[in-house]
Amino acid sequence: MSRHVVCPGSFDPPTLGHLDVIGRAAGLFDAVTVAVLVNPSKDGMFEVPERLALLAETTARWPNVTLDSFRGLLVDYCRDKGISAIVKGLRAVTDFDYELQMAQMNSGLTGIETLFLPTSAEYSYISSSLVKQVARYGGDVSAYLPAEVDRALRAKLAD
Secondary structure (H helix, E strand, C coil), X not given: CXXXXXXXXXXXXXXXXHXXXXXXXXHHXXXXXXXXXXXXXXXXXXXXXXXXXXXXXXXXXXXXXXXXXXXXXXXXXXXXXXXCEEEEEECCHHHHHHHHHHHHHHHHHHCCEEEEEECCHHHCCCCHHXXXXXXXXCCCCHHHCCHHXXXXXXXXXXX
């Protein structure tokens, strides 16, 4: 039986924390789909195709990682794609409170399990929102992003 999981998120932009979780999941499972949530009610800095392109560049080293995007409920996406579990990275206990409720709802709706993977300590405080906020005010966020993403972020802010 193939162990196929999904790592969902907005990835706006993808950070080293995201890649930490994706890479570790790639080492544990046969197939990992990184799925970018399309949320029409949120204005992202990067459009979904741009996020997918950045993820393609930064995840190419893991041959068992594929990329996709989805709308609607994650559990419906998993069911439609034959994905057996969700992998979520946790940075802090505040993430756990929210993610546990979501995991229990997802399991109750469809039986799809959620596995929590603690983010490595060096990335535990990094979030896309914080990176964007600091970058908008001219702060150097290159230590928190893959080089390709840092270049894209700087170009986006220069526009």
